[in-house]
Amino acid sequence: MLDDDIKQQLSAYLERVKEPFEMVASLNDGEKAIEMRELLEEIVAARPDMISLRTDGDDTRKPSFTLQRKGTDSKLRFAAIPMGHEFTSLILALLWTGGHPPKVEADTIEQIKALDADLTFEIYMSLSCHNCPDVVQALSLMAIYNPRINVTVIDGGLYQNEIEEREIMGVPTVFLNGEFFANGRMSVEEIVQKVDTGAAKRDAEKLSAKAPYEVLIIGGGPAGAAAAIYASRKGIRTGVVSERFGGQVNDTMEIANYPGIPETNGPAYASALEQHVRGYEVDIMNTQRVAGVTPAAVEGGLITVTLDNGGTLKSRTVILATGARWRNVNVPGEQEYKTKGVAYCPHCDGPLFKGKDVAVIGGGNSGVEAAIDLAGLVKHVTVIEFMPEMKADAVLIKKLQSLPNVTVHTNAQTTEITGASGKVNGLKFKHRGDGTDANVDLEGVFVQIGLVPNTEWLGTTVERSKFGEIVVDARGATNVPGVFAAGDCTTVPYKQIVVAAGAGSTAALSAFDYLIRTPAPEAASEENKEAVAA
Structure with missing residues (x-):
């Protein structure tokens, strides 16, 4: 499943494993189960003296697998084949389970260990989501360091039935003890603070005791x-x-115009910024x-x-x-159906709308780039641009116009996002030229209309x-x-x-x-x- 270069890198990483652990797979006869088993066997082959595999798991989610250090009761399960953006999450989970220390503040680790409650997290992600790995890695760390924390990482594309049953239309989405907990990117510190009710007061006291700064940056x-x-x-x-x-x-997929850095992505650049400052x-x-x-x-x-x-x-x-943050379109239905069909990140949430009809509000660079990306996943894309002409770069507009499953409406004003049964089912807009109204039946709306300062x-x-x-x-x-x-x-x-x-x-x-x-x-x-x- 892994090519030779990846296998070589995997072997190098797994040399850092210090304590033996096992992976327990719950499999069926499906194609994805075969892929999962192949991946797990390749992991074992990279470090057979420290990592073992059992295939007698009986979890109801098949295929899935757990990581468990021998002599402990860690509860981390992947109901996913964690490749794509999540391959790093898998590598880190393997290293942490094997005793390699995480690059997390010691105070945060102690706070995780001290959480005195039974917490069962389920995180739904997609392998193409660049926001998901932070949450997956945060929850994985919590499960590894606190035996009372149970975490299951679920690929929405692999378990589409659960996505539909729980009406999940945006990732990452986290449930805690069966109830909705959070949606969107979160750090381990944010999650811990949210479940640790006394954290805010302790933080306030600690921060107030700090000596004055000469420069404080917000x-x-x-x-x-x-x-x-x-x-x-x-x-x-x-x-x-x-x-x-x-x-x-952190929410930017591609950065290709920063001098000296020909190409990178937002999360990688954000991580580099923090490492530089911490130096x-x-x-x-x-x-x-x-x-x-x-x-x-x-x-x-x-x-x-x-x-x-x-x-x-x-x-x-x-x-x-x-x-700044993404600007809202501020029409009826936007807030009501946020994460229920209204989305702001095509890279994160686009795969959830595979084969469906969606709209993109905005004809600038962000909007046109989003429409181009989505066109390769969804059935049809409708672009709504308020101005008489799209504002995107000419090369992007040319590419958009070449796509057979895209319709563009310029000089059009979005008036409402409609829905039924808790989910988006359409978008209403007005032709500004003659004042006539129109309606598009669809299941997703991606808002891409610029920024508002914080x-x-x-x-x-x-x-x-x-x-x-x-x-x-x-x-x-x-x-x-x-x-x-x-x-x-x-x-x-x-x-x-x-x-x-x-x-x-x-x-x-x-x-x-x-x-x-x-x-x-x-x-x-x-x-x-x-x-x-x-």
């Missing part, structure tokens, strides 16, 4: 990461607080949502950043790099444009002394990764310039001295 995307690198290299106390490192980059003395506070910023009482004083969990952080300067939480603290973007000058400075901003959340034109990274660097250099020209408040200086001494 956001961990390209702008925030670049700002952190540049600030830390100046030798000043730097912190980054973010909901998820990498930001929206410096930067205090990274992940999975934290910021609720507000209070400017310093006097210029050069300490700015207070308040977190959702009630904790507070203080800093002499702050760089706002909160990025700045609502700021209120009137800093000046924002009518579009919600933070107003900055050429140095990245806002109208509030000591507060800078960078990236997609600002008025800087062209929302591109390379532009955001450059803006983050500019903001960090400007913050450093502000620091050396502004006397430090005595209280902050003393607290920083104590932190350095500690």
Whole structure:
């Protein structure tokens, strides 16, 4: 099943296995069961002294297999043939089961071990989803390190009957103890916090006890990461607080226009950003949502950043790099049918609509790229573009027009997403030229109409444009002394990764310039001295 190069890489990885474990397969006579058995036998062949295989499993999901360290009661099952994006998840699960330590903070591992409840997770994923591996790997880690946590990883394409029964129309989707738990990308820290009811209070106390920073960056995307690198290299106390490192980059499938990197994907680039920042003395506070910023009482004083969990952080300067998110079309039915036919990631959710009729709202590059990708999976794609002409690059439009199963409506306004029995069944739109209404019967709608800045939480603290973007000058400075901003959340034109990274660097250099020209408040200086001494 695996080619020779992959087998060689697999053998090299599995040399890191330190403790013996077995795989127990539940198989039937189907084609997929044969493929699964072949894969498992190749894994055993790569490390026969440490890994063994049994095929007498009796789980109701066939084919499937478990990983179990001898002498333990770990409960991790793959109801999937984890190839594609999930091959890395399989390799990591094998290594962790075999005693190789994960690259996760020790505090998080201890928090997993301390969870005192019986938790049964089922995660539905697709092998083409680039958001799914993070959740699969997080839950796999939890199952391996806590015997009271039971995790089953389910390929929606392999178990289509369960997808239909549970009306799952977006991945990753997680159920906990039989009830819906979450949908979308989540880190292990986020999942643990969600099931550990006392985590928020402990986090708040821990964060509030931190000494003031000289530069505190809000956001961990390209702008925030670049700002952190540049600030830390100046030798000043730097912190980054973010909901998820990498930001929206994590949801980008292909990156082919960053100078010096001919081609990569969003999750890989986001991981590289975090590794780069961790190479410096930067205090990274992940999975934290910021609720507000209070400017310093006097210029050069300490700015207070308040977190959702009630904790507070203080800093002499702050760089706002909160990025942007997909814009909603804001028509009846969008919120009601989100994850029930309304989707925003064609790469993640496209395979769930194989052989069905779908629509893409938006005729820019994102919309046309989504339509091209979907056309190879679904029965038919209808593209709805508000403007008289599509705004995508000419090469993309030419490719779209060559596809036989795509219909494009320009100068068309989406008016409603309809549904029945909890699922999308159609889309209504208006021809703007003559005002006539139209309806398309379909089962999925992919919204691709641009971005909205993540700045609502700021209120009137800093000046924002009518579009919600933070107003900055050429140095990245806002109208509030000591507060800078960078990236997609600002008025800087062209929302591109390379532009955001450059803006983050500019903001960090400007913050450093502000620091050396502004006397430090005595209280902050003393607290920083104590932190350095500690």
